[in-house]
Amino acid sequence: MTERFDAAVIGSGVGGLAAAALLAKSGLRTVLCERGESVVGSSGLAAFRALDPQIVKALRLSRRGLKFAQRDLALSFIRNGGQPLALGRDRHAVARALAGLSQADAAAFVVFRREVFALSKALRPAWWDGASLDETASGLKAAQRKQLSRLAVTSAAAWLSEHFESDALKAALAFDAATRGFAPGEPGSALALLWSSAQEMCGLQGAVAIPRGGQSGVLQALAQAAQKHGVELRSSATVASLAAIGNTVSGLELASGEQIEATAVVSALSRRVTLGSLAPTALIGIAAARALMAETPHVGAASLIMGLNRSPEFGGAASLGDKRIVIAEKLETYEVALSAARLGRMPQEPAIELVLPPAEKSAQQLASRLQLHVRAWPVPLGDGFDRDLLVRAVTTLIERHVPGFGGGVASCDALTLDALTPSIARLSASAEARIATPIRGLFVCGSDAEPADAVSGRAARQAAHAAIAWLRRGGQG
Amino acid sequence: MICATPFHARTAERNRANRWAMRNRFTVASDFGDAAAEAMAARMRVVVSDISWRWRMQLEGARVRDLAQRLFTRDPGTLQPGTSAKALWLSDGGGVRGAGLIARIDMQAFQLVSACEDARWIADAAALFGVEARDVTEDAGGLALIGPYAARLIATLGFDPALEPLAFRTFTWRGLDITLSRFGEHNGYELWCKADDALLLWDRVEKAGMPFALTAAGAEAMDILDIESGVPRPVRDYDGASSPNSAEPLAAELRLSSLIDAEHISFNGRPALLAARPGRKLVGIVFEGDVPSAFAAILAGETQIGRTLSAVYSHALRRAIALAQVDEDKAHAGAAVHVVPPAARNPCPPLAARIVDLPFLAPPDPIET
Numbered sequence: 001m002t003e004r005f006d007a008a009v010i011g012s013g014v015g016g017l018a019a020a021a022l023l024a025k026s027g028l029r030t031v032l033c034e035r036g037e038s039v040v041g042s043s044g045l046a047a048f049r050a051l052d053p054q055i056v057k058a059l060r061l062s063r064r065g066l067k068f069a070q071r072d073l074a075l076s077f078i079r080n081g082g083q084p085l086a087l088g089r090d091r092h093a094v095a096r097a098l099a100g101l102s103q104a105d106a107a108a109f110v111v112f113r114r115e116v117f118a119l120s121k122a123l124r125p126a127w128w129d130g131a132s133l134d135e136t137a138s139g140l141k142a143a144q145r146k147q148l149s150r151l152a153v154t155s156a157a158a159w160l161s162e163h164f165e166s167d168a169l170k171a172a173l174a175f176d177a178a179t180r181g182f183a184p185g186e187p188g189s190a191l192a193l194l195w196s197s198a199q200e201m202c203g204l205q206g207a208v209a210i211p212r213g214g215q216s217g218v219l220q221a222l223a224q225a226a227q228k229h230g231v232e233l234r235s236s237a238t239v240a241s242l243a244a245i246g247n248t249v250s251g252l253e254l255a256s257g258e259q260i261e262a263t264a265v266v267s268a269l270s271r272r273v274t275l276g277s278l279a280p281t282a283l284i285g286i287a288a289a290r291a292l293m294a295e296t297p298h299v300g301a302a303s304l305i306m307g308l309n310r311s312p313e314f315g316g317a318a319s320l321g322d323k324r325i326v327i328a329e330k331l332e333t334y335e336v337a338l339s340a341a342r343l344g345r346m347p348q349e350p351a352i353e354l355v356l357p358p359a360e361k362s363a364q365q366l367a368s369r370l371q372l373h374v375r376a377w378p379v380p381l382g383d384g385f386d387r388d389l390l391v392r393a394v395t396t397l398i399e400r401h402v403p404g405f406g407g408g409v410a411s412c413d414a415l416t417l418d419a420l421t422p423s424i425a426r427l428s429a430s431a432e433a434r435i436a437t438p439i440r441g442l443f444v445c446g447s448d449a450e451p452a453d454a455v456s457g458r459a460a461r462q463a464a465h466a467a468i469a470w471l472r473r474g475g476q477g
Numbered sequence: 478m479i480c481a482t483p484f485h486a487r488t489a490e491r492n493r494a495n496r497w498a499m500r501n502r503f504t505v506a507s508d509f510g511d512a513a514a515e516a517m518a519a520r521m522r523v524v525v526s527d528i529s530w531r532w533r534m535q536l537e538g539a540r541v542r543d544l545a546q547r548l549f550t551r552d553p554g555t556l557q558p559g560t561s562a563k564a565l566w567l568s569d570g571g572g573v574r575g576a577g578l579i580a581r582i583d584m585q586a587f588q589l590v591s592a593c594e595d596a597r598w599i600a601d602a603a604a605l606f607g608v609e610a611r612d613v614t615e616d617a618g619g620l621a622l623i624g625p626y627a628a629r630l631i632a633t634l635g636f637d638p639a640l641e642p643l644a645f646r647t648f649t650w651r652g653l654d655i656t657l658s659r660f661g662e663h664n665g666y667e668l669w670c671k672a673d674d675a676l677l678l679w680d681r682v683e684k685a686g687m688p689f690a691l692t693a694a695g696a697e698a699m700d701i702l703d704i705e706s707g708v709p710r711p712v713r714d715y716d717g718a719s720s721p722n723s724a725e726p727l728a729a730e731l732r733l734s735s736l737i738d739a740e741h742i743s744f745n746g747r748p749a750l751l752a753a754r755p756g757r758k759l760v761g762i763v764f765e766g767d768v769p770s771a772f773a774a775i776l777a778g779e780t781q782i783g784r785t786l787s788a789v790y791s792h793a794l795r796r797a798i799a800l801a802q803v804d805e806d807k808a809h810a811g812a813a814v815h816v817v818p819p820a821a822r823n824p825c826p827p828l829a830a831r832i833v834d835l836p837f838l839a840p841p842d843p844i845e846t
Contacts, residue, residue, distance in 0.1 A: 236844045247748035280744040281547060285569025287721030438569075438748075 001258055005031045005232075007467055008262035010239045010278070013041040014215075014269030015132040015445045017054050017222035018028055018457040020174060021264070022464035031260060032231055035238035043143040044269055045303065046373040047073060047208050047324060049176075050199040050456040051218065054128075058461075059225035059251050061284040065243040066221035070210040070359045071202040076323040077172035078401050084314050084325050087172070089204070096122045101166050108163045119144050119203055120198035126160070126446050127198050130431030130462050152428070156182065157331045159190040167330035171351070174334065175326040178351055181420030184334050188424035189308050195427060195452045197270045201276045208324055210357045215455070218310065222457075232277040242278045242442065249441040250474070263441060264467035268460065270419075270446045272296070275437060283439050295448075299341045299420040301352075301377040302390055307411035311356065322360045325354040337378055345383030350376040352394055382418055390415075399470035420453045431462040441475060478502055478668070482529035484617035485673030488684075491693050495665045498696040501594050501614075503530035508695035513792045515698035516705075520793050520841050523624035524694035525682055528667065529675070531619060532577075533596040538608035542837065546651055548602050549579055550728075550737040555650030556581040561643045561660060565728055565736045566595070566807040571753050572718030572725045574598060575711060576733060578660050581646060590660060593596060595713035601832065603743070617674035621703070623665035626689045628843035629658070631666050633685045637841075638666070653678060663702050664840035678831070701789050707732065707835030709800055710825060714786040729755035729810050730802060732835060757783065758808040759836050762799040762816065765829040769797035770818040777814050782807040785816060791837065798837055 005026035009020040017039065020032040032039065037245050044373040056062065074085035079101060087094050091110050098106035109246060122144055126136035133152075137145050152157060160170040169177075174184035176196040182189035196319050201209035211217040237253040242265065249259040249363050267274040272292045275284050314325065328334065328351035337347035355373040379385055398405045426434060426448075434449045449459035480503050482488070489505045496507040505527055508515060518524050528739055536544060545553045549564040556562060560579035561644070568574050575598075577591030603610035622630055628638040635650065636657050645658035653677070656669040670678045683691060694785065703710055711717050715726050728734050737750070762775065762785055769788035774781050783803030790797045799816075815827035 246751075282745070282747060285721065286547070286598070286605065286745045287569045289605050293605070392508045 003031075003258075003260050005029045005260060006471055007031075007264045007266065008260055009071060009266045010252065010274070011159055011268035011446075012036070012041070012219070012233075013268055014218060014222065014455050014457045015447070015460040016266075017219060017226050018059070019229040019268065019445050019460035019464045019467075020233075021222060021229055021268045022055075022224040022461060024226065024231045024266075026464075027279055027467050027470065030231045030271055031262070032226065033232050033237040033239050033254065033260070034213040034233070034235050037235055039233050039235050040216060040223050043047065044184050044214040046210050046371075047163050047355045048201060048211060048215075048218065048455065049196065049208050050450075050454045050458070051201060052128075052456050052458040052461055053200055053203075056460055057455045059222065061218075061221040064224040064228070066218060067212045068202055068209050069212045070322055071357065072204050072207040072209065073322060073324040075172060075175075075208075075219065076325045077323065077347050078169050078314055078327065079168050084323055085389065087106070088321050089207075090113060098169070101169065102164075102224070105164045105166050105169055105302065112163045116194065116197045120145060120194045121196060121205060124305075125197055126430075127195055128458065132321050132430040132433070133428040135430070138414065149342075151194065152424070154190045154191040155185050155187055156193050157184040159193070160184075160331075164390045171328040171330050171333060174331060175328060175351055175353060175377075179297070179303070179353070180454065181297075181377075181422030183338050184331055184452075186422075188427075190428045191424060192422070195200075199454075199456075206417070207471060214357065215351045239278060241281055241476040242251050242274075242439070244279065244280050244283055244439060247283050247439055262352050264443070265441060266445055266460070266463045266467050267445045268445050270421075271437070271444050272448075273443050274442070274446075275439075279437075279442070285438065288438060295421050297421050298344075299378045300381045300417050300419045301336065301375060302379045302385075303418065304374040304376065304390065304394065305413050306372040306374060306394075306409050308372055308408050309410050309411065310408045311370055312372070312405055312408070316399055321356070324352060327352050327401070333437070334378075336461075341378040341380045341384075344380045346380065346384065346386045346389040346393065347378065348393060349397060350378060350393060352376045352397055352399070379417065381417060385417065387415055418447075423451065431459070432466070435459055435463045435466060441467075441470055479504060480615065482527050484527045484529060484679050486676055487679045488527055488693065492695070495694075496693045500530040500592075500696060501532050505530055506629075506693070506695040507698045507744070509693045512695060512697035512701065513790070515692055515694040516701035517792050518690075518695055519623045519698065519702055520691040520838075521625070522692065523565065523622060523626040523630050523686065524692045524698070525679075526621045526623065526694040526699055528620070528662065529614075529618040530598075531614070532591050532766070533610045533612070533614045534589045534596065534599050535582070535613045536589065536599075536603060536608055537610060537611070538603075538606065539585060540606040541587055541608050543586055544603055544606040544608045545579060545758030546741070546743055547606070547745055548599070550741065552738060552741040553581060553587060554736065555581045559582050559644055560641075561645065561658075563661065563736055563820040564600070565733055566745065567728075567750060568721055568723045569746055569749065571727070571746040572723035573715075573731065573733065574717045576736060578643070579600050579656075580660070586767055593717060595717065604657055610822040613735070615673055617669050618672055618678065619667055619669045620678065621662040621665055621667050621699075622682070623663045623694070623841070625844045627665045628845065630682075630686055630689055630691065633688070634682065640666070651681070656725065657819060663706065664842060666667050667808040682726070687805040700787065701791065702727050702840070704798060704800055705791050705793060705838040706786050707759075707761060707784045707800065707837060707838055708784060709733075714800060724749060724753060726743065727755045730757040732759035744820050752766065756805055757802045758805045759835065760801050760803050760808050760810075762788075762801045762830045763794075763833050763837075764797035764799070764816065765831075767797050768825075768828065769799050770816050770828055771799060774817045775801060775803060775814050775818040775830075776817060782814070785828075794839055801832075803832065808832060828840055
């Protein structure tokens with residue numbers, strides 16, 4: 001049986017649902033095929049850093065139930081068992097707090113944040129609108145252009161060390177590069193920090209926000225938008241392969257044998273899976289296929305939800321509240337952990353970030369109402385990963401600052417592993433380069449089509465626009 | 478790394494002028510005194526030439542057929558063990574990376590034989606299919622027997638010369654493991670043996686060849702035969718596509734389109750190849766004088782329309798000849814042109830020449846036994 005659509009989307013998630021909704025909104029008959037039992041899933045991220053504001057606006061997600069429980073989690077770190085030191089939005093308040101740690105760092109922070117925010121905002125045309133970094137750089141002021149070209153080859157660690165002396169502060173600030181998969185000591189990883197600072201949540205630059213319902217809340221809103229615009233959402237619909245005529249995509253074949261004809265296909269799966277497993281092998285060149293295989297990530301990040309009986313108190317203070325706490329003693333912590341992960345061993349001390357979303361009533365809530373979301377980097381992927389070791393390492397790390405923490409843990413659930421494929425080239429490439437494929441009419445919008453690994457939906461927006469343009473050209477050119 | 482072929486001890490003895498050429502990573506005798514005479518001997522009698530330098534890659538595995546279908550411009554999947562086919566392999570962009578012969582060893586093994594090495598590319602492709610790719614070039618020695626009396630020499634050695642073109646047979650011959658093949662070396666035969674047995678093979682062939690005035694032929698004589706046959710060789714005449722997305726050189730511009738099967742739809746680079754528009758054609762150039770000029774500009778009037786590739790004086794034709802690539806719309810047989818030799822210390826005036834179709838000469842046919 002063959003059905004005919006204008007566009008087909010493979011995979012749901014933020015990217016798939018956003019792409020499908022935008023395609024249908026433009027008037028295209030669109031189907032979304034998700035292999036899972038539900039297009040909205042049941043768990044995932046609590047904190048969002050980079051949800052595309054243009055998608056939120058275009059799909060009116062606020063009217064479709066997207067609300068935020070926390071709008072601006074302050075990056076925080078702990079020193080010597082004391083209270084978390086929060087790097088909030090009020091930079092002068094931060095400076096006063098940092099003065100107890102280091103007068104020099106307190107003075108430097110104000111300047112650093114201002115410069116970082118200014119430069120990263122100036123780079124939004126690259127990371128938001130799809131231009132390449134080189135094209136965007138040509139429009140910068142000379143001083144910013146010079147700084148950018150330097151940072152493009154500078155490690156986050158070196159850059160932070162130029163400004164700050166406190167190990168704990170540097171390690172905390174470096175975390176946002178690490179969760180994009182970049183080792184803070186890696187040349188060019190300073191760009192990853194800039195990218196993080198360029199993002200916006202709830203209208204606030206560099207903010208990290210918690211949607212009500214976490215990722216599920218975002219997905220529900222996107223699914224509503226998709227349905228409102230007429231997307232045919234299909235769950236339990238595994239795509240087995242892509243169909244093509246010559247080197248132009250012509251549709252999908254599902255594992256059930258059903259054929260779906262479509263002039264444009266947008267895949268929310270990774271480029272490696274889309275081209276390596278689904279696309280006809282003859283259309284992907286040998287060199288391209290080898291390059292895809294070489295991208296197989298061996299190190300990633302783990303997200304874990306710990307159900308707690310009581311709220312952890314750092315430094316004797318109340319719960320995490322409006323903070324995200326990074327536990328990484330110093331920059332070397334990342335390098336030591338990465339060395340272990342690259343050898344396929346669980347690091348004894350990964351860098352971790354703790355977020356405690358406000359307790360919510362939810363039909364899908366876990367046994368405990370308090371859920372501590374933990375993000376740990378780096379962890380080995382594949383056979384080297386050991387869930388129990390990870391839980392033990394996380395618990396040990398937290399217990400250093402919260403004695404007796406382990407006793408308050410009721411459950412450890414919802415573990416997900418994210419394969420990260422950090423690439424300086426991707427950070428610098430145009431949107432077209434990231435979403436286009438060798439197969440005409442096929443576009444990708446997984447997290448590896450973003451400039452940096454992140455759940456954003458921006459690549460989905462760009463892929464949807466490219467697919468719409470392709471369809472308006474009659475599927476040619 | 479520079480290697481000697483397994484026959485080096487014998488070829489070195491006969492290479493009294495000590496002239497050597499590099500072929501792939503091997504040193505081979507450039508000639509054994511007179512390349513022109515050696516080439517003529519290949520047309521009049523029979524010659525033996527050391528072809529051990531030909532790069533050979535063994536491909537083995539359960540999915541070797543899938544690999545071969547993906548790699549090569551002709552589908553070797555239907556070949557039976559003991560037969561072979563000539564084909565190209567292309568870059569992702571449709572440019573010719575290499576040309577060679579794919580021999581089916583058994584149902585899970587092929588051997589690729591080529592004048593140019595491309596080990597990394599083949600190995601990368603093999604890895605996609607879980608196929609083992611092993612360079613076996615140094616494991617064996619090979620001799621080509623070329624000429625009208627090649628079949629009789631083969632029979633004198635004790636082999637049955639009745640072997641179809643592109644076929645091969647492996648057997649034990651007087652204690653040696655030998656493969657007899659007809660892989661297309663100028664319509665002759667090839668004998669392959671283990672590297673350790675090479676000198677023994679050479680001695681036996683030389684002894685059996687005496688009644689036929691068997692002559693050793695070096696690399697230069699083989700080049701003369703190639704050019705007379707209209708066969709371009711990688712490295713000598715063109716650079717294979719070196720980067721993954723190279724769209725050049727085009728098979729059609731090297732007269733290699735016959736090695737592409739239009740019905741075979743899954744080979745690498747096919748989409749790009751189909752989209753390409755060749756603008757040049759491989760032709761022959763015959764010079765009015767006796768002096769050939771290689772890699773020189775070809776002019777029609779004042780306009781450059783192409784350039785020569787390899788060039789030699791052919792004693793068989795008694796003409797200076799060259800392979801050449803010429804703009805397709807100007808490549809008319811019989812058209813008069815001028816060839817401007819590359820700038821040199823003593824510049825020459827343009828050489829008068831004309832375009833001819835290829836080949837200049839057909840390979841010599843073996844005399845029946």
